[in-house]
Amino acid sequence: MTTGKFITFEGGEGGGKSTQLALLAKVLEDAGIEVVTTREPGGTSGAEEIRDLLVRGTTDRWAPLAEVLLHFAARIDHVEKVIQPALETGAWVLCDRFTDSTMAYQGGGHGLGFDRIRELHHQILGNFRPDLTLILDLPVEEGLARAFGRAGAEDRYERMDLGFHERIRATFLAIGEEEPNRCAIIDATGGVDDVQRDICAEVSHRLGADLKATGRETEQ
Numbered sequence: 001m002t003t004g005k006f007i008t009f010e011g012g013e014g015g016g017k018s019t020q021l022a023l024l025a026k027v028l029e030d031a032g033i034e035v036v037t038t039r040e041p042g043g044t045s046g047a048e049e050i051r052d053l054l055v056r057g058t059t060d061r062w063a064p065l066a067e068v069l070l071h072f073a074a075r076i077d078h079v080e081k082v083i084q085p086a087l088e089t090g091a092w093v094l095c096d097r098f099t100d101s102t103m104a105y106q107g108g109g110h111g112l113g114f115d116r117i118r119e120l121h122h123q124i125l126g127n128f129r130p131d132l133t134l135i136l137d138l139p140v141e142e143g144l145a146r147a148f149g150r151a152g153a154e155d156r157y158e159r160m161d162l163g164f165h166e167r168i169r170a171t172f173l174a175i176g177e178e179e180p181n182r183c184a185i186i187d188a189t190g191g192v193d194d195v196q197r198d199i200c201a202e203v204s205h206r207l208g209a210d211l212k213a214t215g216r217e218t219e220q
Contacts, residue, residue, distance in 0.1 A: 003090065004086060004087040004088075004091045005092045005093070005131045005132070006083065006087060006092075006093050006095070006129075006130045006131050006132075007024070007095070007130060007131065007133075007134065007207075008100065008132075008134070009021050009094070009096050009097070009133075009134050009136065010098070010101060010104070010133055010134065010136070010172060011135050011136035011137055011138075011143075011172060011188065012165055012168050012169050012172065013144055013146075013147035014138070014142070014143030014144060014145065014146030015136035015137070015138055015143055015188045016136055016146075016188055016192065017097070017136055018039075019192060020134070020136065022037070023196045023199075023213075023214070024094060024203065026214060027196075027200060027213065028094075030214070031210065031211060033091075033209070034090065034091040035091060035092050035093075035094060036082070036086040036091045036092070036093045036094070037093075037095075038078070038083065038093065038094070038096070039095065039096035039097065040071070040074065040078060040095060040096065040098055041054055041071055041075070042074065042078070043074075043077075043081075043083070044081045044082055047078045050070050050071075051074065054071070054156070055155075055156050055157065056153055056154060056156055057156055058156070059156060059160050061156070064106050064110035064112040065112060067105075067106050068102055068106045068112065068117060069120075072120055072124055075099070075124070076124050076125070079128065083095065084128075095130075099125075100175055100183075102117055103117050103175060104168045104171040104175070105157065105168055108171030109160070109167045109168045109171070111167070129182065131182075131207065132182065132202070132203065132206050132207060133175075133182055133184070134183075134184055134186055134199055135172050135175070135176045135185045135186060136186050137169070137173065137176075137185050137186065137188055138187070138188040138189045139169075140162065140166050140169055143188075144158065144165060173185065186199060193213065196213045196214075
């Protein structure tokens with residue numbers, strides 16, 4: 001049986017990841033591809049409980065290393081119970097965030113650095129990595145304005161200072177530049193349809209799919 005593809009959506013706040021993930025899922029399904037959509041932290045009942053600990057409450061609720069360990073506790077459960085089984089059936093898994101977000105938020109944003117995070121990933125997940133990572137990039141202030149426009153209870157990271165978010169953006173861009181074979185940096189400043197076309201073009205080119213953008217399905 002053919003192994004599926006693992007595609008992750010990354011970027012700072014307000015970049016439209018969930019919107020674009022849903023749009024790509026529809027395009028892939030229209031092309032006859034089985035799709036599983038999921039998110040991090042989350043994706044399993046246990047990981048969703050950990051998510052609540054991370055995305056709610058005061059901004060200083062956790063030390064940076066504690067955040068990293070919580071993310072990886074959720075991640076290993078997610079990979080073992082959802083992502084890997086789906087890939088083994090041949091499905092394409094689309095995930096809103098993965099280890100690159102831990103690198104950007106805790107490694108870059110909180111200043112923890114990258115070595116411990118890389119080592120944890122290797123110890124826990126070995127060489128398991130996405131086939132393609134789409135980094136949706138836009139200026140920090142624009143992204144935060146979008147994020148606060150739909151703010152709900154899960155706003156712990158959005159409430160952190162501007163410098164934190166600037167470091168996140170810089171880290172994501174650095175990851176994309178260092179790993180161009182895995183990562184595609186997508187300009188997220190345009191309209192939903194423009195971003196979708198760019199994403200479909202990248203997926204078609206890099207993963208051998210023949211995809212056509214369908215246009216806006218949901219609001220960003």
